Amino acid sequence: MIELKTTTNLGDLIDYVNSMQNDIQMIISEVMNETISELQSELPSRFGNAANDTQVTLGYDGGDISINVENINPYHLYNASGESYSDVVAHIEEYLSNKMAERFRSEGYNYGN
Numbered sequence: 001m002i003e004l005k006t007t008t009n010l011g012d013l014i015d016y017v018n019s020m021q022n023d024i025q026m027i028i029s030e031v032m033n034e035t036i037s038e039l040q041s042e043l044p045s046r047f048g049n050a051a052n053d054t055q056v057t058l059g060y061d062g063g064d065i066s067i068n069v070e071n072i073n074p075y076h077l078y079n080a081s082g083e084s085y086s087d088v089v090a091h092i093e094e095y096l097s098n099k100m101a102e103r104f105r106s107e108g109y110n111y112g113n
């Protein structure tokens with residue numbers, strides 16, 4: 001007679017899947033906090049003196065990420081760098097996206113960008 005006994009790690013898998021949302025939200029929040037201070041020095045080097053007083057606020061409500069850019073004079077920005085407010089926002093979006101992708105890859109979530 002053959003006796004067959006099976007075991008699974010389904011409980012561990014369920015725990016892992018259930019913790020993923022919290023892990024992802026934590027990673028996003030941490031990256032956003034780190035990125036704020038980096039942007040304060042990175043924006044003036046990218047956009048010149050027009051971005052010296054720029055204040056960037058990143059928000060995350062568990063689903064959506066918001067970017068708020070204040071204290072940037074669009075006329076001074078255009079004269080100094082030839083770029084517009086939307087160029088600054090697009091740069092911040094790309095910068096944040098790259099930081100997120102890098103962090104997710106380092107944490108083992110390496111599917112796409």
